[in-house]
Amino acid sequence: MTDLAHIRNFSIVAHIDHGKSTLADRLIQLTGTVAERDMQEQMLDSMDIERERGITIKANTVRIEYPAQDGETYVLNLIDTPGHVDFAYEVARSMHAVEGSLLVVDATQGVEAQTLANVYTAIAADHEIVPVLNKVDLPAAEPDRVKEQIEDVIGIDSQDACLISAKTGVGIPDVLEAIVKRLPAPKEGDRNAPLKAMLVDSKYDQYLGVICIVRIIDGVLKKGDRIRMMKTGGIYDVDDVGVYRPAMTHVKELGPGEIGYLNASIKQVRDTRVGDTITHEKKPCEKALPGFKPSVPVVFCGLFPVDANDFEDMRDAIEKLALNDASFTFEMETSAALGFGFRCGFLGLLHLEVIRDRLEREYNIELITTAPSVIYHLFTKDGEQRDLHNPADMPDMSTVDHIEEPRIKATIMVPDEFLGDVLKLCQERRGIQMDLTYVGGRAMTVYDLPLNEVVFDFYDRLKSVSRGYASFDYEMIGYREDNLVKMSILVNDEPVDALAMMVHRDRAEMRGRAMCEKLKELIPRHMFKIPIQAAIGGKVIARETLSAMRKDVTAKCYGGDATRKKKLLEKQKAGKKKMRQFGKVEIPQEAFISALKMDG
Amino acid sequence: MAEDWQNGGFGLYIHWPWCQSKCPYCDFNSHVAAFIDQDRWAAAYVAEIERMAALTGPRVLNSVFFGGGTPSLMAPETVDAVLTAVRRAWPLANDLEVTLEANPGSVEAGRFRGYAQAGVNRVSMGIQALNNRDLRRLGRLHSVEEARAAFDIARAQFDRVSFDLIYARQDQTLHDWRSELTEALEMAVDHLSMYQLTIEPGTAFGDRFARGGLHGLPDEDISADMYDLTQDLCGEAGLLNYEVSNHARPGAESRHNLVYWRYGDYVGIGPGAHGRVTLDGVKHATEAERIPGKWLENLSIHGKSESWEVLDGTEQALEMLLMGMRLGEGIDPARFAALNGAPLNPNAIDRLTEMGMLKPGPRLIATQQGRVLLNAVLRELVVE
Ligand SMILES: Nc1nc2c(ncn2[C@@H]2O[C@H](COP(=O)(O)OP(=O)(O)OP(=O)(O)O)[C@@H](O)[C@H]2O)c(=O)[nH]1
Ligand SMILES: C[S@@+](CC[C@H](N)C(=O)[O-])C[C@H]1O[C@@H](n2cnc3c(N)ncnc32)[C@H](O)[C@@H]1O
Ligand code: SF4
Ligand SMILES: [Mg+2]
Numbered sequence: 001m002t003d004l005a006h007i008r009n010f011s012i013v014a015h016i017d018h019g020k021s022t023l024a025d026r027l028i029q030l031t032g033t034v035a036e037r038d039m040q041e042q043m044l045d046s047m048d049i050e051r052e053r054g055i056t057i058k059a060n061t062v063r064i065e066y067p068a069q070d071g072e073t074y075v076l077n078l079i080d081t082p083g084h085v086d087f088a089y090e091v092a093r094s095m096h097a098v099e100g101s102l103l104v105v106d107a108t109q110g111v112e113a114q115t116l117a118n119v120y121t122a123i124a125a126d127h128e129i130v131p132v133l134n135k136v137d138l139p140a141a142e143p144d145r146v147k148e149q150i151e152d153v154i155g156i157d158s159q160d161a162c163l164i165s166a167k168t169g170v171g172i173p174d175v176l177e178a179i180v181k182r183l184p185a186p187k188e189g190d191r192n193a194p195l196k197a198m199l200v201d202s203k204y205d206q207y208l209g210v211i212c213i214v215r216i217i218d219g220v221l222k223k224g225d226r227i228r229m230m231k232t233g234g235i236y237d238v239d240d241v242g243v244y245r246p247a248m249t250h251v252k253e254l255g256p257g258e259i260g261y262l263n264a265s266i267k268q269v270r271d272t273r274v275g276d277t278i279t280h281e282k283k284p285c286e287k288a289l290p291g292f293k294p295s296v297p298v299v300f301c302g303l304f305p306v307d308a309n310d311f312e313d314m315r316d317a318i319e320k321l322a323l324n325d326a327s328f329t330f331e332m333e334t335s336a337a338l339g340f341g342f343r344c345g346f347l348g349l350l351h352l353e354v355i356r357d358r359l360e361r362e363y364n365i366e367l368i369t370t371a372p373s374v375i376y377h378l379f380t381k382d383g384e385q386r387d388l389h390n391p392a393d394m395p396d397m398s399t400v401d402h403i404e405e406p407r408i409k410a411t412i413m414v415p416d417e418f419l420g421d422v423l424k425l426c427q428e429r430r431g432i433q434m435d436l437t438y439v440g441g442r443a444m445t446v447y448d449l450p451l452n453e454v455v456f457d458f459y460d461r462l463k464s465v466s467r468g469y470a471s472f473d474y475e476m477i478g479y480r481e482d483n484l485v486k487m488s489i490l491v492n493d494e495p496v497d498a499l500a501m502m503v504h505r506d507r508a509e510m511r512g513r514a515m516c517e518k519l520k521e522l523i524p525r526h527m528f529k530i531p532i533q534a535a536i537g538g539k540v541i542a543r544e545t546l547s548a549m550r551k552d553v554t555a556k557c558y559g560g561d562a563t564r565k566k567k568l569l570e571k572q573k574a575g576k577k578k579m580r581q582f583g584k585v586e587i588p589q590e591a592f593i594s595a596l597k598m599d600g
Numbered sequence: 601m602a603e604d605w606q607n608g609g610f611g612l613y614i615h616w617p618w619c620q621s622k623c624p625y626c627d628f629n630s631h632v633a634a635f636i637d638q639d640r641w642a643a644a645y646v647a648e649i650e651r652m653a654a655l656t657g658p659r660v661l662n663s664v665f666f667g668g669g670t671p672s673l674m675a676p677e678t679v680d681a682v683l684t685a686v687r688r689a690w691p692l693a694n695d696l697e698v699t700l701e702a703n704p705g706s707v708e709a710g711r712f713r714g715y716a717q718a719g720v721n722r723v724s725m726g727i728q729a730l731n732n733r734d735l736r737r738l739g740r741l742h743s744v745e746e747a748r749a750a751f752d753i754a755r756a757q758f759d760r761v762s763f764d765l766i767y768a769r770q771d772q773t774l775h776d777w778r779s780e781l782t783e784a785l786e787m788a789v790d791h792l793s794m795y796q797l798t799i800e801p802g803t804a805f806g807d808r809f810a811r812g813g814l815h816g817l818p819d820e821d822i823s824a825d826m827y828d829l830t831q832d833l834c835g836e837a838g839l840l841n842y843e844v845s846n847h848a849r850p851g852a853e854s855r856h857n858l859v860y861w862r863y864g865d866y867v868g869i870g871p872g873a874h875g876r877v878t879l880d881g882v883k884h885a886t887e888a889e890r891i892p893g894k895w896l897e898n899l900s901i902h903g904k905s906e907s908w909e910v911l912d913g914t915e916q917a918l919e920m921l922l923m924g925m926r927l928g929e930g931i932d933p934a935r936f937a938a939l940n941g942a943p944l945n946p947n948a949i950d951r952l953t954e955m956g957m958l959k960p961g962p963r964l965i966a967t968q969q970g971r972v973l974l975n976a977v978l979r980e981l982v983v984e
Contacts, residue, residue: 551972553974559866569918572983573982
């Protein structure tokens with residue numbers, strides 16, 4: 001239990017890869033929170049997939065103790081947040097639990113799209129912001145230019161920005177001092193008032209069940225307390241309370257201003273709602289906290305097991321993953337082409353990849369992923385409205401009055417020399433330019449774009465046309481009507497439902513042609529020639545022909561070769577179980593995703 | 601009741617594992633050695649023949665084949681010792697075929713008379729190419745001129761002489777192949793084997809190819825055109841394509857290889873040799889130790905070197921199918937059904953017939969188009 005004046009709670013925010021997790025490492029290290037021999041790089045990124053990709057996906061909380069230059073020891077609760085736009089809601093949510101932010105900016109890159117987005121969120125959360133210029137060890141670092149940029153673009157004073165290298169440790173003591181001196185202590189908090197705590201996050205632990213991360217506003221939380229979640233109404237007995245150092249460490253109690261965890265034998269993450277208010281069952285607080293906006297999935301796709309026999313295992317795996325991640329949704333789906341699977345909703349493409357990777361790796365299930373799609377609003381002629389998650393479910397056009405699609409506001413920052421290509425890309429993707437300004441030698445443009453043009457490969461394309469220099473952030477801005485149609489793909493005259501997609505009528509020919517060309521490369525030659533067509537309704541708008549295989553025969557086959565050839569055929573027999581047959585044609589699984597990638 | 605192997609007859613394969621040098625494309629079990637103890641090899645083959653004959657019991661032997669490696673490096677005495685043992689071991693068919701694979705060097709040609717005297721009545725010569733640039737690229741030690749000379753000597757010595765060519769080589773055009781094939785057909789007696797170059801893993805070509813080298817190999821379309829041209833020109837010359845890569849005047853087919861393709865029984869002797877032997881109505885696959893030194897050693901220590909594996913009906917049916925479909929005469933579907941316990945999928949047969957891959961009729965026969973796509977046809981037939 002620490003008095004409020006000696007507590008500092010803050011989040012570390014930045015654009016992707018600007019060094020948040022590395023800075024967290026140094027803070028942990030310099031305060032001796034973890035023994036030197038137990039240190040590892042980006043130690044808070046504990047999931048396999050985080051370590052492998054070198055990115056943060058889940059926000060993490062750590063308590064460190066810092067004996068400051070003023071002779072007092074402070075308790076610092078830091079939250080390391082993810083940088084990727086898919087997980088922006090984690091950043092916003094973390095900010096609600098703390099009073100200040102360290103805004104890390106890579107001094108070789110400068111202000112990027114997520115830097116801006118984070119600043120706006122921090123300002124909305126009423127945060128004190130300390131700018132930290134990182135990577136000054138690199139020769140390409142330009143701290144002065146970046147300082148200027150921060151003042152110009154963001155409008156915050158960067159006079160006292162900390163200049164650091166999270167890698168070498170230069171400047172870290174200044175960061176610690178700045179935290180204590182410049183970030184505010186928690187404002188209010190009455191130890192004797194009824195318990196009022198914010199549920200900041202909840203995660204699933206294989207051994208302990210659901211662990212809740214909480215920020216205490218008023219009152220005291222102890223082991224043995226009977227608590228109530230004010231929104232969900234759930235009542236639980238607290239088995240344990242503690243803090244992360246970063247290992248889970250039991251404490252006797254958590255008091256006002258403190259951040260820690262509680263464990264109360266909650267079964268599923270879904271039983272809790274982040275942003276909920278936790279209070280004592282017997283002596284509740286009067287008013288609940290305002291809560292957070294729930295995260296909503298925006299990208300949908302079908303996931304099917306390559307081997308149809310894996311369906312039940314896949315169901316188990318998805319349910320287990322959902323225990324840990326309330327932000328992804330799933331429901332069963334059947335496809336004429338792919339059999340049984342699930343239609344899943346994600347926060348974005350990275351989130352999709354993460355879930356798919358985990359299913360494949362942790363549960364050993366090979367998956368076919370269908371084209372990502374968004375939720376359309378369908379308005380039928382008889383005045384009804386419904387959501388369309390899957391192009392395959394599109395009813396006959398004659399019954400449809402009009403269709404609305406989700407739009408986003410995209411902010412893109414890019415060096416001037418690549419601006420032309422970036423604008424071209426946005427234009428091609430049906431973007432409407434809303435703003436274009438120059439800030440510190442970089443262009444910043446804001447576009448109103450249809451989400452469906454962005455979900456698939458926009459980010460990759462943006463990176464490639466800007467040689468990696470453009471950065472991108474987006475938020476949803478609502479629905480708007482447009483001339484949208486369902487484009488079907490026919491392989492050997494049979495429609496393949498899993499390849500169907502919604503497109504803008506004006507872009508249909510171009511997309512159709514690109515799809516047919518790609519499929520022609522991806523489908524192996526068969527014994528017969530295969531027409532590949534794109535069609536809208538009954539009308540073919542693009543067509544390619546995959547010519548027939550010409551030669552596939554073993555030149556020599558004598559007495560010793562019978563065994564070898566037999567084994568080969570037996571292997572193919574086993575492999576065939578995993579292949580998907582569409583009429584007479586076999587389509588390799590990677591085709592479902594690769595066919596959608598547009599190169600130009 | 602007759603046993604299934606009798607549909608194909610009975611042959612003996614003798615593997616001679618030695619060559620003068622290793623060709624870069626070759627994945628046969630062939631090795632280079634400074635010294636070969638011919639007497640020891642002869643004794644080993646003879647002992648093996650006696651042991652196998654004791655297992656099979658008396659059966660009419662239709663053919664003997666000396667393959668390699670380079671059997672024309674065998675001393676005529678070694679060949680003689682083997683054939684003498686063969687005559688003691690099994691009753692011989694009246695038209696017993698005895699083939700020896702020969703390389704077309706001058707040294708080898710000198711031994712042809714000795715082979716003929718020992719009982720060899722057919723020679724299959726590895727000429728491979730009819731131009732010197734390509735022979736060098738294929739790593740061959742002989743020139744076209746030497747090959748032609750050796751071939752003439754062989755013709756004088758043996759009634760039946762065949763030769764092998766490898767085509768679809770680096771930088772070879774359809775036009776090049778047409779003129780080379782025309783020359784080959786002028787040389788040919790009554791049998792020709794023509795193999796499209798296959799890049800085998802584990803060979804020098806295989807390694808080069810895997811590293812992105814070995815440029816100028818014809819693509820699928822050109823190889824297919826070359827194959828078609830080969831069938832057409834051979835057909836016009838009266839050499840029928842009785843097997844995927846083999847052409848003969850009717851009656852001049854390799855009887856030994858027909859034993860394989862008709863899925864008969866064959867005893868395989870020598871390093872790495874495979875056999876198919878029916879004992880008490882049960883068909884077995886045998887496979888001998890590959891390394892020549894170990895093969896000899898196993899024989900002297902354990903009296904044998906090969907493994908035995910029982911083939912069940914399904915496996916036999918599959919092997920019979922994939923060998924038999926290579927032939928112009930195809931297979932009898934009833935034979936497949938009897939071995940397999942169930943017939944081939946009639947839908948697959950219908951589909952393939954409709955596509956023009958199989959000929960309609962009681963026997964299962966690949967059309968010329970089906971033959972070039974045989975692997976795909978077989979997949980379709982057996983993989984449901
Ligand atoms: N040279 C140098 N490299 C650094 C420094 N700080 C971080 N890095 C490197 O930058 C990369 C990204 O660092 P992270 O700490 O994972 O960045 P992050 O902001 O947490 O990234 P996300 O969580 O994915 O948003 C890593 O390769 C770090 O080693 C620094 O001060 N100097
Ligand atoms: C056992 S080898 C011939 C034996 C003999 N040593 C010779 O080289 O003349 C049988 C035949 O297979 C063919 N052959 C071997 N390797 C081949 C390959 N990789 N591709 C195509 N044909 C091949 C050659 O035509 C060769 O003559
Ligand atoms: S092709 Fe013939 S000579 Fe060349 S290595 Fe193979 S077996 Fe020996
Ligand atoms: Mg990180």
